[in-house]
Amino acid sequence: MPTYLRLVRELKRNYVLGSIIIVLGIGFLLMFFTLSMTAREVWTVAVILVFSLGVMLGTETIVLRSHLAPIRRLFAAPPAEPAPWRAAYVRTHQLPKKAVGRVLGPHYFGLAIPAAGLSALAIRLDYLNIPYYLLLVASVAAFLLAALHAMAEFFLTSQAIRPLLLHLRGEALARFGEDLSLGGRVLVSIRGKFRWSAFLIGAFPLLVFTFAGQIRFSDVYRNNSEYWQWQVLLLAIGIGAAAVGAWLLSRDVEQPIRELQDKMAKVRDGSFDGYANDLYADEFSRLVGGFNHMLDGLKARERMNSQLIQSYITTLAATLDARDPYTAGHSVRVAAYSVEIGWLAGLTLQELEVVKKSALLHDIGKIGVRDSVLLKEGRLTDEEFDMIKQHPATGEKILKQIEPADAMAELLPGVRSHHERYDGKGYPDGLAGQDIPLLGRIIAIADAFDAMTSDRPYRRGMSVEQALGILKDGCGTQWDPALALPFIEQTTEREQEKSAPAQAAASAE
Known part of the structure; x- marks a missing residue:
């Protein structure tokens, strides 16, 4: 609750100070030094403004309470579920954008x-x-002041809002083990922030000067059409320059951010080959350099993890083969044949790597079969064969225990x-065909x-x-013909x- 109350105090303080500086300060100065x-008129205007400010603050308070209601209820009675x-x-996170709505809505119209x-x-x-x-004219000028305040x-x-966000994340993590995040959701775009801010900064002084000049010199130039044409032209040029400048600035900032987002999306999908182009001479150069350095680290770690996993799988396969000297190398040979079959089927390199690893471990479940059955030289009994038939499911169970x-x-x-x-007569599930x-x-x-062949x-x-x-005779019954025939x-x-x-040598003799 103290974090929430601190936020409310800070929002109210910022609003009051902004209103005093922009509305009362700039607004009153423009009004009293222009008119x-x-x-008697000064007192009349002062009374009107004080009353209007009261209406504005009242409507602002009501709207602010509605914006803060979900947060206030949360701290008043903390719920036991994470939603x-x-x-x-x-x-x-939405409060900054809602602050703009409050200022341009209740603030301005109030x-x-x-x-x-x-x-x-x-x-x-x-x-x-x-x-x-x-x-x-004053209403338009007031809207410009409201935009600046917004x-x-x-x-x-x-x-x-940053302290409150950290507090909410900490509470959710402690209560539910959940790290709150927007998950990449964009509530306010960089482009929008930069374009509107840069445009307002560039256009505000020109517009205020134009309106103030109109009021100040209206009696002198009221019937002078040349002055009006010059003023409209100057205003159009100034606003156009501010708009172009804002667009150029937002594009210059948005472009490297968008490129980094695209590269990060590839990293999230498991691709570590996409370096960001270092085309910038400002602080984005550091950001791009840091990203590429991070990518190098991820690639090195991924390479090490891949080597560790491959070594682990090969060791498991060798351990299994070592139980029976007559099957030594069986898993490695099956892996090689499987990769060849997968390559003929048009699998990608990444898919072939999965084929190789799976083939190396295909008989890992035989670890659970006792030696008297696994190493038996004669014909297996039905009971012993049933034990052998359990090794695919046993192997799956063993591998499922590996973390993560x-x-x-x-x-x-x-x-x-x-x-x-x-043909569906196999084991352990009796699947058939493409199933x-x-x-x-x-x-x-x-x-x-x-x-x-062993x-x-x-x-x-x-x-x-x-x-x-035998493989050819079993195509369509025991084996998939689309895979077996090319092999x-x-x-x-x-x-x-x-x-x-050898045939050529025999013919020569």
Whole structure:
């Protein structure tokens, strides 16, 4: 509550000081030094302004209370769920923009409408001796003052809300373990802030001078059309220059910010190759340099993490293969065949890396199978085969225990489904056709090919030609033909190239 009360005090102080400096200070100075008024007229104007200021402050107080209501309720009775804290956090971020609305709304109309109405009545009752059209000029000038006040309130409120934002984040983190954030949501654009601020700074003095000059010299130049033409031309040129300057300034600031946002979006998606272009000679050069330096650090860390994971996976596969000297190297060979099949299927390098890792770990679940079954040289009993059939699900369960939870998520489909059959007669889930994950269909072919061509204690490995024939016969029943046939064709061509020199030598003899 003290943080909230401090914010309210600061908002009220900023508003009152802004009103005194801009409305009473600049406004009164322009009015009393521009108009020639009698003492009676000065008192009349003073009474009108004091009454109008009272109306303005009253409407401003009501609107400010409505803007602060969600935050005030939060601190009056802190809720036990995070949603109101999120809403209060967003509302606090909205206060600078709402301050602009308060000043241009209740502030301006709360002052201008009563002041213009009472001034018109005073003119009618001869308490003021000024033309009615000057009330319109004064209303436009008052709007310019309100715009200047709104700009000041925006930037002052932006600074005032920071302690409350930190307090809300700390409370939400302590109560719910949630770090409040806008998550990239833009409530007020840099372009809007810079364009309107720069335009107002450039145009305000020119407009105020024009209106003050109009009032001051209206009697002298009232019927001089050349003066009016010159004044309108000068005003148009000045406003145009302010608008162009504001646009150039906002574009110069917005461009590097947009580029950095685009690069950060790529980093968020996992790409660390997009350096920001260092095309700036101002402070943005430091920002770009810092971003690129951070990117180098992220790339080095990602490279190290990738190496650690690859080493970890290779070690797991080697540990499994070491249990049986007859299957040594099986996981590595299956990984190589799987990558080849994936490459023939048109997978990307990133997808092939997932294929390789999943294939290296495809039999990790056999760690849970006892040696008497796993290393048995003879035919397995039905009970023993059922134990073997559990290793895909066991492997998935083992990998799911690795932290963080999503570290092995991409590899799980291949580990679980590499013994599924294309006709739906495989295990552990009995999936068929395209319902089998792509990783499972790829590894199933590679696993079967290596098993057929490798020696076992109870048999010698068959020739590559025989294994390829079995693969071909099983296309559409045991294996996915779209994946198996290109592998068969490629391997056949490779074997023919190997045998060509021997055949040529035999023919020469």
